[in-house]
Amino acid sequence: MHRLLYIAILVSTLVLPVSAQELRLPNKPGSVKFAVIGDTGTGDQNQRAIANELASWRTRYPFDFVVMMGDNIYGGEKPSDFDKKFAGPYKPLLDAGVKFYAALGNHDDAAVQRNYKPFNMNGERFYSFKPQNNVRFFALDSNYVDKAQLDWLNKELTASGSGWKIMFFHHPLYSSGETHGSAEQQRGLLEPVFLKHGVNVVLSGHEHFYERIKPQKGIAYFIIGSSAKLRKGDLQKSDLTAFGDDREYAFMLMEIAGDELFFQTINQSGKTIDVGSVKRVSTEPAPGRSTQPVVPQAKPSPAQPGPRQSK
Amino acid sequence: MKLIRILIVAVLTVSCNRATTPERTDHQSDEAAPRAASSETRQPAVTPQPTTLPSQGEKPVPARTPIADQAKATGVNPDAAVLADFTSRINAYMKLRKEAIKDAPPLKETKDPAKIKAAQDGMSREIRAARANAAHGDIFTPEITAQFRRMLSPELKGDDGRDAKAIIKDDAPTNITFKVNAKYPEGAPVPTVPASLLVNLPTLPEPLQFRIIEKHLVLVDEDADVIVDYALNIIK
Numbered sequence: 001m002h003r004l005l006y007i008a009i010l011v012s013t014l015v016l017p018v019s020a021q022e023l024r025l026p027n028k029p030g031s032v033k034f035a036v037i038g039d040t041g042t043g044d045q046n047q048r049a050i051a052n053e054l055a056s057w058r059t060r061y062p063f064d065f066v067v068m069m070g071d072n073i074y075g076g077e078k079p080s081d082f083d084k085k086f087a088g089p090y091k092p093l094l095d096a097g098v099k100f101y102a103a104l105g106n107h108d109d110a111a112v113q114r115n116y117k118p119f120n121m122n123g124e125r126f127y128s129f130k131p132q133n134n135v136r137f138f139a140l141d142s143n144y145v146d147k148a149q150l151d152w153l154n155k156e157l158t159a160s161g162s163g164w165k166i167m168f169f170h171h172p173l174y175s176s177g178e179t180h181g182s183a184e185q186q187r188g189l190l191e192p193v194f195l196k197h198g199v200n201v202v203l204s205g206h207e208h209f210y211e212r213i214k215p216q217k218g219i220a221y222f223i224i225g226s227s228a229k230l231r232k233g234d235l236q237k238s239d240l241t242a243f244g245d246d247r248e249y250a251f252m253l254m255e256i257a258g259d260e261l262f263f264q265t266i267n268q269s270g271k272t273i274d275v276g277s278v279k280r281v282s283t284e285p286a287p288g289r290s291t292q293p294v295v296p297q298a299k300p301s302p303a304q305p306g307p308r309q310s311k
Numbered sequence: 312m313k314l315i316r317i318l319i320v321a322v323l324t325v326s327c328n329r330a331t332t333p334e335r336t337d338h339q340s341d342e343a344a345p346r347a348a349s350s351e352t353r354q355p356a357v358t359p360q361p362t363t364l365p366s367q368g369e370k371p372v373p374a375r376t377p378i379a380d381q382a383k384a385t386g387v388n389p390d391a392a393v394l395a396d397f398t399s400r401i402n403a404y405m406k407l408r409k410e411a412i413k414d415a416p417p418l419k420e421t422k423d424p425a426k427i428k429a430a431q432d433g434m435s436r437e438i439r440a441a442r443a444n445a446a447h448g449d450i451f452t453p454e455i456t457a458q459f460r461r462m463l464s465p466e467l468k469g470d471d472g473r474d475a476k477a478i479i480k481d482d483a484p485t486n487i488t489f490k491v492n493a494k495y496p497e498g499a500p501v502p503t504v505p506a507s508l509l510v511n512l513p514t515l516p517e518p519l520q521f522r523i524i525e526k527h528l529v530l531v532d533e534d535a536d537v538i539v540d541y542a543l544n545i546i547k
Contacts, residue, residue, distance in 0.1 A: 075498040079425040107500050111431055111518070111534045117422040145506045147514050171503065180481060184474055185506040 023060050023253075024264045024275045031257040032132050033062060036168075037227035038069030038205025039105065043085035047228035049268040050251050051089035057266065058093065061253055065131060066090075066098060067139075069205030069225060070105025070170030072119065077109045082116065094118065101129060103139040105170040105205065110141070125149070128156050134163035135256055142171040142186050142204075150189060157197035162292065164256055164280065165199045172204035172223045174213045176238040179231060180206055194219060198292030200280055201261060209235045209246035210265055212274060216240075218293025220278045222263070226250045242296070243274050260297065378454055393458045394513060400450045404539060405516055408532065411441035418534050434535040439492045447491050450530060451542035459512070459528060460545055466507045467546060475505035479523050479546065487524050493538045495531060 027033075035054055040047055054066070073085050087094065094100075102119035104110050114121040121127055125141040126149050138156065141149060157165065171183035173191060183206075194202070195217055205225035213221035226249050235246035248267035255262045259281075265274040278294040382392030415433040451459070467475060484499035495501075504521055512521055518534035528545040531538055 077424070077428075077497065079423070079428065082424040106503055109497075109536075110501070111418065111536065112424060112427050115418055115420045115427045116424055117420050121420075123418075123420050143501055143503045144509070144520060146509055148517070183478075185478060189506050189510070 021270045021272070023057075024272060025061060025253060025255045025262045026257055027061055027255065028257045031255050032135050033064055033253075033255050034131070035063045035066045036069070036203055036222070036224050036252040036254060037066060038203075038223075039071040039208055039225040040068060040089075040228045041071055041073040041081075041085040041107070042228040043074075043081070043089070044228065046230070046249050046268065047085070048089050050227045050249050051093075053266060053268060053270050054090070054251055055092040056270065057253060058096070058098070061255075063253060064098065066093065066100045067137065067168050067203065068100055068102040068119070069168060069203060070103045070142075071107045071205060071225075071229075072102050072105065072113060073109070074107050077112050087118065101137065101139060101168075103169045104141045104143060106143050110143075126152060128160075132256075134161075135166070136160045136163060137166045137168065140167060140169035140190070142169040142183065142190075145186050145189050150193065153190075153193055154197075157193065157199070160197075162198065164201070164261070165197065165292070166201045166203065167194065167199055168203040170204060171206050172211075172213075172221065172225075173202065174216055174221050174240050175204075175207050175223055176211060176236050176241050176244065177207035177209065177223075177231075178234050178236050182240075191217070195288065195290050198290050200290065200292055200294050201278070207231070207234065209244060210248075210250045210274070211235060211240075211244040212242045212265075212276070213240050214242045215278070215294055215296065217288055218290035220261075220294045220296075222252065224250060224252050224265070245273050248273060261294075390458060390461075393454050396452070397450070397455045397458075397513060400452075400455075401513075401515065401519065404450065404519075407441055408438055408535075411437040412535075431534065431536055435494065435537050438532065438535050438537050442492060445491050445540075447489075447540060449491070450540040451528070456542040456545070459542060460547070462511050463508055463545060464547065466505075466511055471507055475507055476546065478503055478505045479525075484524060487529075489524075489527065489529070489538070489541050489543070491538060491540055494536050495538065 037050065037054070040050075073081055075081070090098075090100070099120055100118055102113060102121055104113060104125060110125055113119055114125060115123050120129070121139070125144070126139060128136055128138045130136045138153065140153070171180075171186050173183055173187040175182045199219055201220045201222070203222050203224065205223065207223050207225045208229040208231035209223070209226050211223040213223070215221075226246070228249065230246070230249055232246055235241075235244045237244055245265075245267075250265050250267050250273060253264045253266065260277050260279045262277040263275065264272055267273050277297040279297050280292055281295055283293060378392050378396045379389035382389040412434045415437050416430045418427065418430045418434065421427060466472060479502060481503065483502050484496065487496060487499065502522055502524055504523055508523065509521065515521065515530075518532060519539065520531050520533050522529045522531055523546065526544050526546040528542040529538060530540045
């Protein structure tokens with residue numbers, strides 16, 4: 001009897017890590033597949049651990065690009081720093097043709113980074129790109145929200161149609177972080193524009209933890225600033241928090257298929273720490289709400305092993 | 312002759328009306344002035360004083376140009392006149408900058424950060440040489456500095472003001488050398504400019520940016536990594 005119990009415990013402990021490392025995204029053909037990392041540019045072991053996990057997960061989930069939430073290069077920005085803090089750690093991904101799209105953080109030298117080709121910023125502080133019809137990403141410079149940027153954003157959003165509109169920038173408009181907290185000043189300027197033009201999802205960093213915010217005015221917010229730096233104990237879970245983790249380094253995988261966006265957040269050991277999806281819905285316009293609100297879904301499609309890529 | 316007389320009367324009437332326009336309160340002028348300066352189509356309220364930024368062999372512009380007094384004397388909004396003077400000085404810098412870097416390798420996208428740094432250093436070198444005699448106060452004259460303090464003062468009060476000050480302190484760099492033509496220290500964080508303050512400051516042409524470090528406002532040429540000028544104790 002004892003022996004059977006022992007075997008049962010052994011089997012269950014073996015199964016759990018496997019389950020935690022399962023791909024929980026639909027991995028549908030033709031969907032938009034990407035990864036999200038933030039506050040990465042340390043060049044240390046923690047950055048490399050997440051970079052290795054990214055490369056490993058890509059064999060199961062072939063994402064085409066990575067969006068970076070800023071603080072891409074901490075400290076010095078000599079040419080050797082770009083190797084140590086970016087090109088080196090992500091070499092397997094860069095060699096595989098994965099594109100990186102960077103936003104600027106408060107530790108970044110804007111003039112240098114926006115002209116660094118592997119960051120795909122086209123020489124601009126703020127820019128947009130369209131990986132596929134019906135999905136557009138907007139990288140903003142939340143360090144310096146001036147009139148020029150707001151005018152550009154209004155114009156770009158007006159022209160972008162009714163597809164998915166995903167913002168990414170450094171400072172989180174909503175946050176439960178003790179050190180920084182919500183960037184209310186930027187929120188005052190950006191949120192009305194987001195609501196007016198039907199922005200669906202906002203990704204940020206700055207806080208060195210992971211936090212999934214409850215949708216605010218129909219917009220889904222994620223903070224992922226722990227892909228190389230961690231501020232343990234800084235997340236003061238609040239009414240804003242749907243889920244948070246300030247104990248582990250993390251990155252996100254995301255997938256957009258039709259009107260649903262799936263996400264899976266993974267730590268430095270390859271363990272899944274959060275999973276879910278949001279769905280765009282069609283509703284009547286309402287004041288104080290995005291014109292294309294999202295609603296949280298029940299757990300997304302069950303784990304589906306993705307096709308393994310041959311090396 | 313009669314026509315000339317009519318014209319003279321008309322001009323006098325207009326100038327009298329201007330002179331009797333009630334003085335704006337501080338609050339009104341704080342709101343209105345930046346718009347006047349940032350509008351691309353609006354003409355400056357007064358003809359800007361001829362300002363030349365110091366270049367080699369030139370003396371710095373006298374900082375105590377009584378722009379506001381002159382404006383008052385001609386019935387023009389003094390706040391708008393001071394901001395027009397600021398715009399004029401910025402335009403002069405941009406003109407000098409354009410001339411200085413015309414033969415320097417341009418800053419352009421490349422996968423080699425060494426080339427970007429070399430281009431930045433080249434621009435920086437040329438601009439610093441062209442402004443070898445540049446001095447503190449060339450752009451932020453005492454009048455302009457005082458005007459900026461007035462413009463930002465309401466935004467630094469109450470909860471919003473506390474928020475703005477907290478942002479300035481957040482990840483604030485230390486040991487910055489406030490020196491015209493100096494480089495921004497490599498690796499130092501770039502302090503976020505509180506959005507509430509930024510919207511109250513004049514819009515700058517690319518690649519100029521305002522930065523607030525501790526209590527001081529710094530004007531930076533971001534592409535060339537040059538401190539163009541600074542205004543001390545802007546934040547109270």
